[in-house]
Amino acid sequence: xxxxxxxxxxxxxxxxxxxxxxxxxxxxxxxxxxxxxxxxxxxxxxxxxxxxxxxxxxxxxxxxxxxxxxxxxxxxxxxxxxxxxxxxxxxxxxxxxxxxxxxxxxxxxxxxxxxxxxxxxxxxxxxxxxxxxxxxxxxxxxxxxxxxxxxxxxxxxxxxxxxxxxxxxxxxxxxxxxxxxxxxxxxxxxxxxxxxxxxxxxxxxxxxxxxxxxxxxxxxxxxxxxxxxxxxxxxxxxxxxxxxxxxxxxxxxxxxxxxxxxxxxxxxxxxxxxxxxxxxxxxxxxxxxxxxxxxxxxxxxxxxxxxxxxxxxxxxxxxxxxxxxxxxxxxxxxxxxxxxxxxxxxxxxxxxxxxxxxxxxxxxxxxxxxxxxxxxxxxxxxxxxxxxxxxxxxxxxxxxxxxxxxxxxxxx
Numbered sequence: 001x002x003x004x005x006x007x008x009x010x011x012x013x014x015x016x017x018x019x020x021x022x023x024x025x026x027x028x029x030x031x032x033x034x035x036x037x038x039x040x041x042x043x044x045x046x047x048x049x050x051x052x053x054x055x056x057x058x059x060x061x062x063x064x065x066x067x068x069x070x071x072x073x074x075x076x077x078x079x080x081x082x083x084x085x086x087x088x089x090x091x092x093x094x095x096x097x098x099x100x101x102x103x104x105x106x107x108x109x110x111x112x113x114x115x116x117x118x119x120x121x122x123x124x125x126x127x128x129x130x131x132x133x134x135x136x137x138x139x140x141x142x143x144x145x146x147x148x149x150x151x152x153x154x155x156x157x158x159x160x161x162x163x164x165x166x167x168x169x170x171x172x173x174x175x176x177x178x179x180x181x182x183x184x185x186x187x188x189x190x191x192x193x194x195x196x197x198x199x200x201x202x203x204x205x206x207x208x209x210x211x212x213x214x215x216x217x218x219x220x221x222x223x224x225x226x227x228x229x230x231x232x233x234x235x236x237x238x239x240x241x242x243x244x245x246x247x248x249x250x251x252x253x254x255x256x257x258x259x260x261x262x263x264x265x266x267x268x269x270x271x272x273x274x275x276x277x278x279x280x281x282x283x284x285x286x287x288x289x290x291x292x293x294x295x296x297x298x299x300x301x302x303x304x305x306x307x308x309x310x311x312x313x314x315x316x317x318x319x320x321x322x323x324x325x326x327x328x329x330x331x332x333x334x335x336x337x338x339x340x341x342x343x344x345x346x347x348x349x350x351x352x353x354x355x356x357x358x359x360x361x362x363x364x365x366x367x368x369x370x371x372x373x374x375x376x377x378x379x380x381x382x383x384x385x386x387x388x389x390x391x392x393x394x395x396x397x398x399x400x401x402x403x404x405x406x407x408x409x410x411x412x
Contacts, residue, residue, distance in 0.1 A: 010130025010168070016070040017133060022060040022086065022121060024051050025146035030083055032121075034133070037067040039234055041216070044209065045079045047123050048202075050157050051086035055142055056149035060088060062119060062138040075236045076127035078209045080202065082164040083157075084122030084130070088140055124164045126206060127236075129171065197407070200355035210235075271343035280343030290339035292398050296332035299391050303328055306384055321379055324370035331363035331395075339402075350406035357403045364396050 013034070020034035020042070032045035050056045119140060121133040149157075195203075217234050221227040271280050271288050283289050289297070303325055312321045338356030342348055371392070375385045 010132055011075060011128055013070075013072070013075075013131065013133040014064075014135045015068045016072055017062075017064045017135070017138075018067045019063040020061070022051065022055070024056055024086075025059060025143075027057075027147060030086070036072060038069055038072070039077075040220070041077065041213070041234055043075070043077055043079060044213075045123065046205075046209075047079075047081060047083045049083040049160055050149060050153070051083065052089075052157070053149045053151070053154045054087055054089045056154070056157075057145040057147040059143040060119070061141045062135075063140075064135065064138055066137075073233070073236065074128070075131075076125070076210070077213050077234060077236055078206060079123065079125040079127060079131065080206045080209070081123055081125035082160070084124060084132070084161045084165055085158075086121050086123070088117065088119045088142060090118045090120035090134070122161075124168050126203075130165070130168045195349070196351045197354035197358065200352050201358065204355060204359065269344055272346065275343065280340075288340065288343045289336070290342060292395065292402070293332065293336045293339050295391070295398075296328075296335050296395055299388065299395070300325075300328050300332050302384075302388070302391075306380060310380060312379060318379060320370055320373035320377060324367060324374055327363050327367040327370055331360050331367055334360040334363055335395075335399075348406070348409075350409040353406045354403050357399050357406075361396065361399055364392060364399070368392060 013036075016036045016038065018035040018037050020032065022030060022032040022045070024030045028048065028050060030045065030047040030049060030051065032047075033042040034045070035042045051060075118134055118136045119138055122130070124130050214231070214235065217231045218227075221230045224230060277291075279290060280288050281291050281294060283294055283297075307321055307325060312318045334356055338353050338360065342353075368389070371385065371388055374380055375382070
């Protein structure tokens with residue numbers, strides 16, 4: 001997997017697997033964890049779909065009796081995507097060694113093959129493409145069925161798996177320079193690149209999972225002398241040492257890139273005059289913000305001001321107050337990420353905006369819950385709590401309006 005071309009067979013796992021589990025007890029969702037011999041934390045799987053009928057609706061657990069190291073550098077610890085064929089009854093030719101003759105010292109060895117079962121776990125992830133794990137000698141345990149797959153459902157899943165496989169083959173062909181299929185030029189219309197709010201949400205979930213894993217590793221290896229190399233290895237970053245990161249940093253001396261011109265272009269960005277007041281305003285500090293983003297920022301400022309007045313902003317004895325501040329700030333950050341760039345965009349991505357706004361709504365719910373707790377504890381004046389709730393509900397109403405607006409743009 002370190003060659004310039006993508007391996008059409010994808011990633012192969014087996015030898016370095018210590019143990020693992022594949023859980024499909026929830027329909028149309030597969031989760032899993034796979035522990036490798038040279039990693040402290042498991043590979044985490046989240047796949048959209050089901051295994052084959054033999055284990056669909058079950059928890060499959062497996063253990064490798066003889067794990068051995070193999071090259072897994074570059075394999076992401078977070079694997080999200082679509083399942084290929086996942087089964088515990090994959091038919092393969094198993095090689096056995098048969099002994100001939102009674103004299104053990106003189107006996108000859110000859111290979112014998114028979115048809116046997118293997119576990120076959122295949123998926124197609126955003127991070128690594130096709131990943132396959134096949135083994136005939138793993139110890140496996142299969143739970144009872146939480147639900148039963150019908151033959152028709154299995155056929156549908158096979159078709160979905162084949163489609164995911166075909167898409168992977170097309171990407172491999174493109175990346176490897178196969179001129180018979182051009183990934184970037186075989187689309188007739190720009191709409192073929194459209195990602196809806198649900199696809200954007202899946203992208204966000206994967207990013208969140210990778211961030212959580214990174215923070216876990218930072219906490220685990222914080223004071224370790226080889227922290228950077230250990231984190232790089234656990235994250236599957238090719239190279240596994242700090243020198244490799246230095247080599248991958250931006251080369252400001254690159255003759256093919258005019259960095260001065262690029263920075264000048266960024267600095268000269270100007271908001272679209274026609275959308276002032278609707279998609280952007282100039283805040284008191286001179287920054288360009290979306291009106292709703294500014295309203296959220298104002299609410300956060302009010303919270304900080306009154307918490308400071310009541311000496312609660314750093315009070316470890318007031319976790320509810322801290323939760324209110326944190327979730328309000330998070331809501332503002334998500335609104336800013338969704339909306340502030342609209343000042344410069346003539347053709348915004350509605351799916352992306354709606355997905356971000358949905359996440360801002362989640363932070364709104366958490367903020368309101370914290371405000372309720374603060375009110376019950378009488379930490380702040382009732383008048384402020386009432387005004388704060390009104391402002392937050394007004395923000396929620398505008399979020400819902402904007403979600404409807406940008407969904408309409410996508411449907412148009």
